[in-house]
Amino acid sequence: xxxxxxxxxxxxxxxxxxxxxxxxxxxxxxxxxxxxxxERDESERGTTRDKFTxxxxxxxxxxxxxxxxxxNNLAVVPDAHTSGGxxxx
Numbered sequence: 256x257x258x259x260x261x262x263x264x265x266x267x268x269x270x271x272x273x274x275x276x277x278x279x280x281x282x283x284x285x286x287x288x289x290x291x292x293x294e295r296d297e298s299e300r301g302t303t304r305d306k307f308t309x310x311x312x313x314x315x316x317x318x319x320x321x322x323x324x325x326x327n328n329l330a331v332v333p334d335a336h337t338s339g340g341x342x343x344x
Contacts (some may be wrong), residue, residue, distance in 0.1 A: 257321040268309060271322070272317055279321070282313045289313045 263271045270297040281292045291304040307313040
């Protein structure tokens with residue numbers, strides 16, 4: 256779990272999510288076709304998630320990922336695209 260994170264909008268369709276030390280994720284795209292790039296660690300760096308239709312849905316997935324509490328047996332981070340998430344049909 257990340258204790259603190261901040262969100263910066265650089266320009267339309269270009270958002271960066273940081274912790275105290277570095278960029279964790281970036282959101283890129285345009286209405287109807289946003290993607291999230293995971294930059295948390297070198298082994299995962301550059302991994303992208305499937306497209307999200309809105310910045311809101313991409314940000315919701317990032318928040319759920321960063322706020323996941325591994326010690327809480329009830330905490331489950333659903334995959335927004337396969338478990339009835341925001342963008343699921």
